[in-house]
Amino acid sequence: MHFDVFNGDADGIIALLQLRLAEPKDGQLITGVKRDIKLLKQVSKAATSVTALDISMETNKQALLELLAQKVSVFYVDHHRSGDIPDSQLLNAIIDTDANTCTSLLVNQYLNGRYARWAVAAAYGDNMIVSADALAKQLGLTETERQQLKNLGIYINYNGYGRTLDDLHFAPEELFKQLLAYSDPLMLIAKQGSVYYQLAQAYQSDMQLANSAKVLVNNPVCKMVELPDEKWARRVSGVFGNELANQSPEKAHGVFTINDDGSYTVSLRAPLANKQGAGDICAQFATGGGRAAAAGINQLPAQSIEQFIESVSQYYGE
Template sequence: MHFDVFNGDADGIIALVQLRLARPKESRLITGVKRDIALLKQVSPEQANSVTVLDISMEQNSDALASLLAHQVEVFYVDHHRPGDIPEDEHLKATINTDANTCTSLLVNELLQGQYVNWAIAAAFGDNMKAAATALAEKAGLSKEQRQQLEALGIYINYNGYGRDLDDLHFHPAELFKLLVKYKDPLELIADSNSIFATLESAYRQDMAKAKSARVLFDGPSAKVVLLADQPWARRVSGVFGNDLANASPDKAHAVLTLNADLSYTVSVRAPLNNKQGADSICVQFPTGGGRAAAAGINHLPQEKLEAFIEAVSQYYLT
């Protein structure tokens, strides 16, 4: 049996869309909400012949990966997060690139030699890789309107991945993948009035309108920190709202905190767009923190650690 294991955000889903359009394969899909990254442990080494892993940290899945390799399971791994120690094993084929200006879908696009480049562009926009996405769109000869359409689609797919659990999402990521992979070109999906594009667009706009009321906890020269309520809409916009803030003030770091039921915080951090480094270094200082240089997060930040977090993020980017 083959397993496809992928992050439930735009980058993870669209990376798999590209691969399965190019290389159709019957598989069992393993995915979850954006922050559910310890996914590889759901794959049974006794059941798997081969596994494709996309856009989840190798470092956070190292034990499960080691178990698969010990059972001689073939693993194809593509990612852009901190990998930790990459095993040297004949059964592992890994493409890992932690450059802050790339993402998993862009790496898959390179592996496929641009076969489904429009999908890669949508994913890069969704992962807030605007410069890389725009450059690739210009190289592909897309019009301004087409670029804007792909940017919107990428953002909406990414927005769908955020939530405390799957009940917060509009579409289960596995179901969303199945709906997207029907289209060889995302522009065809956008033009299809019966596709999920309009549904996600409407939901996104409603939730983002509510985010304008976010409470500002800190706003200094190097960073801004805002707080959203313990509500499904707030959890859904936590990532895309952070991207919006980052795009509006590219010299500042931004953190979006969402209140949890236990009064801790879920934290989404965006490094300054003009200095895309350090987000992971800040978040790993706190338990349940991790991510990549440009964007990282903390799953459960205790209230008593809030001041220390604000101090850490604001001081890190002071020059």
């Protein structure tokens, strides 16, 4: 029995989409909201093979070791912190933590560009603007096509954010299945009423609300904003951070969303002009982690907000 295990954001969904368009495989899907990354432990003991995409190997290390011990073959592609990669003939790992790549771009290289337009959309969705622009130029995409793929990536990424699946417009596995019908993302966009247009309308509505976010701090080093404990706020927490980062590339940006227990979910974006450190900063706090350019904390106590802001200010103010 095969299992496809993937992050529920644009990068995870589109990485799997490229693979299954190129190599169709009947398997069980395991995914969740974007921040639900401890997914390998959900794989059944009946598994014979696993594909793992866009989930930190470091976070899933114990489950990975158990799968390998059970003689399960694992194909693992990711761009997050990996820790020590297990030495096993059963493990085929493509890991690159460079701040300018993402899982879908790694899969695109693995497939020799077979579904590269999808990779462009994923890179835009993961806010890899320079890398996405470079691939779009290489493919000869028009300005209109580039902007359409950028919007698509952002919308798919936006759909992945939430406390639970109830916050999302589409469950990630359902969205994956719908997208799998299109070998070319521009075909999806050309179809009126498709999921592209459904997500576009929802995204625009939520982002209008986000523009009134409470500003916690705004200085030459960083800008931090607070969003309420609402479904729309949880949905925009990541993409709003990306938008702020694109508006002021020299600053770090943090989006604090209030949880129902009074703690905060935090999305941190390193300055686009200095894409490093976000994962290390968030990893200093319990429930925190991520990659160099973008990271987060699932439950930051209210009393730790000042400490977090100070950590960000010190790191990027040096």
